[in-house]
């Protein structure tokens with residue numbers, strides 16, 4: 001089997017070899033438990049963790065004491081949403097989020113509803129951005145938390161975080177953001193952006209899988225979350241469990257490298273992404289999904305009309321990309337993010353997310369352009385719908401019989 005070219009960096013990123021190098025001693029000689037206070041094995045491990053805490057804090061403009069290490073962003077999202085609800089439910093029981101959030105946020109919100117909370121799932125505009133007037137209209141005196149993601153994992157759209165947090169604060173609510181796709185890719189600063197809680201994950205920025213962090217503001221205001229894991233009281237009581245020291249050291253190193261290289265990397269990747277996007281939108285009836293101005297530098301989500309989705313994925317086996325379909329147990333469902341922008345099921349299915357990354361080369365992008373163009377053109381040549389479209393028949397006006 002040919003190994004496909006990896007353009008799925010929103011799903012996960014390959015680990016940077018420099019990160020692995022930093023981690024290795026913590027699997028071997030520096031194997032201590034960071035909570036062991038009585039001997040040097042523990043101290044050395046704790047030193048590694050403390051340094052990583054500084055590295056992570058620096059990347060997002062926080063202070064070390066505001067970083068809680070977790071097993072990844074799913075846990076961070078859950079801890080933030082359920083933890084805030086439990087801590088502040090006497091103050092109010094209302095949470096606001098958007099329909100395009102990751103399942104880790106949406107499902108944590110569903111859990112809150114089961115616990116007696118009320119959650120408003122706001123729609124987004126056609127370009128994927130949240131309408132600030134719609135947010136403001138949804139705020140109530142009962143609202144304790146607004147949770148809006150920083151950059152979307154499917155379309156890359158960057159929300160107006162500063163404006164959103166200002167609205168949340170105006171009504172006395174906390175602001176939380178799932179910044180998994182944005183941290184390490186664009187400058188994120190918790191103070192500039194008015195963020196009270198922020199979820200991040202190492203494997204999305206060239207670190208190891210299974211480790212992440214939750215930023216919890218300590219000053220102006222001091223934010224508290226109820227722990228979701230009971231035990232030894234690690235991480236200042238907010239997240240019990242022996243720390244994954246090698247993983248945390250890797251997270252720290254990955255954060256440091258992003259801080260140093262993010263700016264030049266973003267320039268290089270957005271140029272490559274634009275090259276890919278421009279070459280593919282030359283094809284007729286192809287559309288870029290989501291706002292293209294407020295977008296992460298490495299992502300392009302493109303729909304190809306009159307191309308059958310499954311056929312497209314089959315024809316693109318040489319590229320590791322994501323489609324606008326999600327596998328559920330029974331069938332292929334169109335992406336709920338693309339649907340929320342107003343795309344039809346068919347168009348969502350025939351959409352491809354290209355996610356470039358640190359190790360993507362220009363040759364790979366050129367190859368991806370050729371593979372995609374050929375796939376789309378060949379599939380359309382076999383499509384009766386495409387033929388009808390080329391004959392000038394208005395397909396949108398046809399009422400198709402139900403099967």
Ligand SMILES: Cc1ncc(COP(=O)(O)O)c(C=O)c1O
Nearest residue numbers: 072073074102104153178180201
């Ligand atoms: C926006 C977003 N939030 C949360 C997650 C979950 O992160 P993790 O894999 O660290 O649990 C992901 C990963 O797919 C994501 O893209």
